[in-house]
Amino acid sequence: MELQWNWEYLTEVMEKLIETPSPVSYYEEINPLMEKLAAELGYEVTYDRKHTVYIKVPGKNREKTVCVGAHLDTLGLMVKRIDEDGMIRVRNLGGINFNNIEGETVTVHTRSGKTYTGLVACQSHSVHVYDDAKTLERNENTMMVILDEDVHSKEEVKALGIENGDILSLEPHFTVTPSGFIKSRFIDNKACAACSLALLKVMKEQNLTPVCDTWFVFPHYEEIGHGGAYVPDEVSEYLALDIAVIGPDHNGREDRVSICVKDNFSPYDRELTDRLVRKAEALQLNYAADVFYRYGTDGSAAVRAGHNLKAGAFGMGTFASHGIERTHMDGVKNTAKLLAAYVLED
Ligand SMILES: [Zn+2]
Incomplete structure (x- = not known):
């Protein structure tokens, strides 16, 4: 049967999800959005104790259960210290590249639900002032957040309700170009x-x-490695949908879906991977098979945690991953089509 894809819907939903902050462990805004999106489509949402969102669809064969995982958590920051001068020092949530976030706008999410914006800066923040403004290594010890509030001391920052352990989300800058790049x-x-x-x-x-x-x-903990660590017992396959990376060792491109054959932990299940490759071939999708190095998915997290299941993984080729990333709608469409073939065809 010919599938009637609504690519505008996919793009709109992607934008809504991206514009809703969900740094690792911060589920309280994105989970209600997922409930709303599921309800609009006529599905119900359930949760496990790690706040993983489940949309369970009964199949023709009720004897077999598979998981299609797509993590909702993103990179982010956490307040680790407030300096005497009111600057906020942070820890990373996931693989942040601090060079990539200098100058970025962040939002602090306090425990009481207040939000404040701020600017990510290096402590040597100006070439007019510091000899090492260009050369100081950007890392969690040299980077800080200056709040967009009239605060000049630790006490004034704390009076806003900001405390160690508060979450910071990064401005995403979602853009779709006329040429189809995201x-x-x-x-x-x-x-x-x-x-x-x-x-x-x-x-x-x-x-x-x-x-x-x-x-x-x-799931909500992929970026720190344990999103797929809990999988219910009845699940016999875990297909991780996750972005694919691009580089000199890879055949992936932004307009392709990449099937991940091996990541930094383990090769993926050969039978499941063969099945995915055959489906991509049969559909004549623009695809690549690749081996990833500094990369893992919730599929390998599930295997690592000891679950008795087959893992597989694929996703759209994504340039500059963990920075301001770029992919192409063609890569997104190829990913969705391969997913449909996995779910709907024997
Ligand atoms: Zn990911």
């Missing part, structure tokens, strides 16, 4: 979450049933 932070992994939602929409509208029970899951 430029934004957090394409990792909200482009993949949007592919899952776009497929759920197609399935509902065309009344399509998955091959087997299929749980679309959206």
Whole structure:
């Protein structure tokens, strides 16, 4: 059956997800959004104790259950200290490249639900003042956040309700160019979450049933390595949808879907990977098979945690991952189409 994709819906949902902050562990804004998006499509959401979102769709074969995971968490920061002069010092949540966030606007999310914006700066923040403004290494010990508030001391910052352990989210800068490129932070992994939602929409509208029970899951701890560490026992396959990286060792491109054969931890299951490659071939998708180095997914997190399951992974080629990233709508579409083939075809 010809699938009636709504690519505008996919793009809109991607933007909504990207514009909703969800640094590692901060689920309280994005989970209600997921409930709303699921309800609009006619699905219900359930959770496990790690606040992972589940949309469970019954299949033709009720004896087999597979998970399609697309993590919702993103890189972010956490307040580690407030300096006497009111500057905020931070710890990273996930693999932040501090060079990449200098000059970025951040939002502090306090425990009481207040938000304040600020600017990420190096402590040697101006070439007019510091000899080492260009050369000082940017890391968590040299970078800080100056709040966009009239505060000049630790006491004044604390009086705003800001405390150690508060979450900071980064401005994403979501843009779609006329040529089809998507430029934004957090394409990792909200482009993949949007592919899952776009497929759920197609399935509902065309009344399509998955091959087997299929749980679309959206974890919150991938960026620090344990998003897939808990998987319910009945799950026999974990397909991780996650961005694919691009570089000299890789055949992936922004307009392709990359099937990950091996990551930094383990090769993915050969039978499942073969199946994905055959489906990509049969559909004549623009795809690549690649081996990733400084990279892992919730699929390998599930295997590492000792679950008795097959893992597989694929996603759209993404340039400058963990920075302001870029992919192309063609890569997103190829990813969604391969996902549909996995879920709906034997
Ligand atoms: Zn990711």
